Amino acid sequence: MDLDKVSFNGQIVDMTEDEDTMAVEAHVRALVLLEDALKKKEWLLLDREIEYEKSQELDPNCPFLHQQLVLNLFHKLQEVQLLKNGDSAGKTYVYPNPDSVNIFLGQSFWESKEYLEQWSRPGTLILAASQILGYRNVAGTLTASDIYAAFETWMNHNGIYKNGIYTCCGEALRDSVCKESSMSHSLLPYMNEFDETDLKKATLDILWDCQKKCLLVEHIEKPQALLAIPEFPIITTSLVQELIEKLKQVKFKCDTRADKIAYTDPRTRNIIYVGNHFWKQKDYLSCGSRLGTIILYVAQLLEHPHLFDGATKDITSETTVEHQGSNSPRSFQEPLNESIHNHDRDPPLPLKNSTPSNIGDALFNKSKSETYGKCKHTADTICAAFEKWMSHKGSYENESYTCCMETARHSVCNKSVMRSCLSELESRLKDFV
Structure with missing residues (x-):
């Protein structure tokens, strides 16, 4: 028995057929989301890692991500193996070690949401990959929880998926991030x-x-x-x-x-x-x-x-038409659930019906x-x-x-x-x- 299983005292069990399907689907969705963020890097990602303090000048509440970080997450998630923690009250665990390839899924994972939003299965896997890569909840640094929030809250679509597209931006890909998201807006420069x-x-x-x-x-x-x-x-x-x-x-x-x-x-x-x-x-x-x-x-x-x-105001007419991170390892066998949202950033405000x-x-x-x-x-x-x-x-x-x-x-x-x-x-x- 390998070291990972020993640490769980033999509580690793086989997934049911439905659980296996859910895990595979979440894994694929997380990879597609990361790939989509890279495709939309012009709108959503910094082109390189910059000093933490400098990124806060754009928006102190926003967890900015750079392209290499997202690429590292993508490669790590390609390597991981999803296992089931057999403890009925078990949490989802990872080894905060870049060489680790196992994510141990607890009961909360199966109860999470299918598509990217707050408390979703794809988001949980992105959080797990962040923790494996060594991102910790240390003040003044980008944390695993920040990366998790970046995808589930700041890059996520504001509109609903209807008739094969998102109403906010017209994106047809179901598992995608949004060019019109709060992350995109936060990256914009202030007027002189x-x-x-x-x-x-x-x-x-x-x-x-x-x-x-x-x-x-x-x-x-x-x-x-x-x-x-x-x-x-x-x-x-x-x-x-x-x-x-x-x-x-x-x-x-x-x-x-x-x-x-x-x-x-x-x-x-x-x-x-x-x-x-x-x-x-x-x-x-x-x-x-x-x-x-x-x-x-x-x-x-x-x-x-x-x-x-969503409309514009007529420019020429006299009629208003439509005015419009840290690489230090975490403590051994760290639970994901306790670190989710364990950061001091203010999330974006919820949308109101306009x-x-x-x-x-x-x-x-x-x-x-x-x-x-x-x-x-x-x-x-x-x-x-x-x-x-x-x-x-x-x-x-x-x-x-x-x-x-x-x-x-x-x-x-x-x-x-x-x-x-x-x-x-x-x-x-x-x-x-």
Whole structure:
């Protein structure tokens, strides 16, 4: 009897036919996942091992992996033999030794999930291979648990597998990782400080100016008055204050691979990702402007639903169409289960449904008459309120706008359509006294 079996006191037993099938399938899936990550290395992996501290500058919460590490995992998993720990309460064990080729599968393995997700059989095998290669739970280093989380959480698909493809990225391969995952987003570079400062200042100027020019509402004591006037979007003072506070926290990342204007990932905090088309938008507030896009995605970060997720905002038209490691060995005979998630990283936030049900276009006043005060805004209509209803209609000539003589370039218009609508609303409210 070899040393591995002696250490388990003769508890290695044959798998049942079903268990053997499950183990083989999980083994194949883990290998395919590792191979797919290597194929998508441009989106998901660092090209070489870099200092741990340097990788944390990109995203301190993300467990970045380099290509050679994933290749080592692939080669190790090709070598391993899967055995069954016969102890009914047994855990899954490995020998933390690069020469080891055995993974001892405990009862928890058979109860894990079939496809890659949290607590899955393929993920468990990737964790086991990481431990065999010597990755330990040591502060300040990449751990086996980090590698496990990198695949099960950070690289995994956000969408569901339906009709032969993943809804998030269109990938047809069932056992695959995602180009649009949080890992991909975390690898993106931050916008240069100069551009970010300019964009944030210009957008904040717009938000502060609409407060200054009283283009907002506080509270409508008689919301039935809204039914007597044409539809227009109602923006409250509290909403604008929330937009201001959130924008101050936002960071921007540049995704030159994305054929879109911008997007957010609900699993990452306070980040707006801008694509190549973002820079083709208009400089100043109007339909199809960069400042309007920022307002839209800041609103989405505030959890106002974006009804046109995945689409883009029309750049040229005046209509908003669809705004869119350590090599030290572990202690002998180490249980996997105790080390899973035994790390101090914050996982990505869970996704929230971005499309409301049965609320219609609730920002416009005829439906707001029933929901006023509950603020069932959408990010799209918040954006439209600024780009279409508050923006200047005149041109900027001789250092002022021809419509209202405002000199501030990044401003809203005191003679805008929004001002007319609010004046009519004020008049109607007097009729209800």
